[in-house]
Amino acid sequence: MIREFQFHFEDLGIKAEDLEELIGYEAGNSPLPFPGLYAEALGEAVKLCQIKGGYRILDTVEVSPEGKKIIIEGQAFSPGKIIFGQLQKATSAALYICTAGENISIHAKRLMDKGDLLQGYIFDIIGSVAVEKAIDKMQEALKKEMQISGLNISVRFSPGYCDWNVSEQHQLFSFFPEDFCGVTLGKTSLMYPLKSVSGIIGIGKGLKNKGYQCGWCSDKDCIYGRARRKKKEGSAR
Numbered sequence: 590m591i592r593e594f595q596f597h598f599e600d601l602g603i604k605a606e607d608l609e610e611l612i613g614y615e616a617g618n619s620p621l622p623f624p625g626l627y628a629e630a631l632g633e634a635v636k637l638c639q640i641k642g643g644y645r646i647l648d649t650v651e652v653s654p655e656g657k658k659i660i661i662e663g664q665a666f667s668p669g670k671i672i673f674g675q676l677q678k679a680t681s682a683a684l685y686i687c688t689a690g691e692n693i694s695i696h697a698k699r700l701m702d703k704g705d706l707l708q709g710y711i712f713d714i715i716g717s718v719a720v721e722k723a724i725d726k727m728q729e730a731l732k733k734e735m736q737i738s739g740l741n742i743s744v745r746f747s748p749g750y751c752d753w754n755v756s757e758q759h760q761l762f763s764f765f766p767e768d769f770c771g772v773t774l775g776k777t778s779l780m781y782p783l784k785s786v787s788g789i790i791g792i793g794k795g796l797k798n799k800g801y802q803c804g805w806c807s808d809k810d811c812i813y814g815r816a817r818r819k820k821k822e823g824s825a826r
Contacts, residue, residue, distance in 0.1 A: 593643035598635045601722040642687025669752030679791030688785035689719040716784035743791035
């Protein structure tokens with residue numbers, strides 16, 4: 590059974606501080622003209638974002654320590670050592686897909702093509718924040734659903750991160766109807782709309798959610814990781 594969600598942009602509670610973290614400024618310390626640009630973009634994003642997603646709970650989950658594989662309904666995933674270590678006590682799993690829709694990315698690109706690189710970048714960041722905030726809400730709903738049965742959940746993981754080969758996104762998508770929530774997957778495993786995320790959350794009594802640690806992941810291009818590393822470097826000076 591798949592549980593589907595739709596969110597209004599206002600439901601996500603996105604604030605200027607969320608954008609500042611990713612751009613690299615401390616909360617409330619962005620210089621002019623940033624505060625005005627944030628406010629303008631957040632106001633327009635209400636009409637641009639079409640946020641929806643869903644998760645499917647799979648109860649047939651096996652763990653293979655030898656090959657560090659997670660086997661879901663007969664399909665073997667090789668998520669890498671780090672993710673396997675976090676999921677090895679899972680007895681079931683939730684696979685998810687979520688998107689902010691295509692319009693936010695189209696608008697960001699249009700601005701950049703016109704030469705407004707800064708505002709285009711801000712809209713691009715808003716799209717990223719929107720989909721992650723939506724998944725936060727989906728994950729919280731899953732947590733409450735599992736608590737009824739005395740189960741815990743892990744943090745979420747996506748193909749392409751923590752050494753999980755992005756090509757396995759095709760296997761993940763096979764558990765959902767075609768064009769689920771309007772998200773499609775290309776041959777190179779790139780999702781469209783661009784501001785879309787898929788992944789897995791482990792479920793089981795022996796799991797603990799300690800929060801995601803950027804130190805687990807070697808992806809140097811992740812905007813969240815870059816922002817946190819920059820913040821850490823700044824505090825060390």
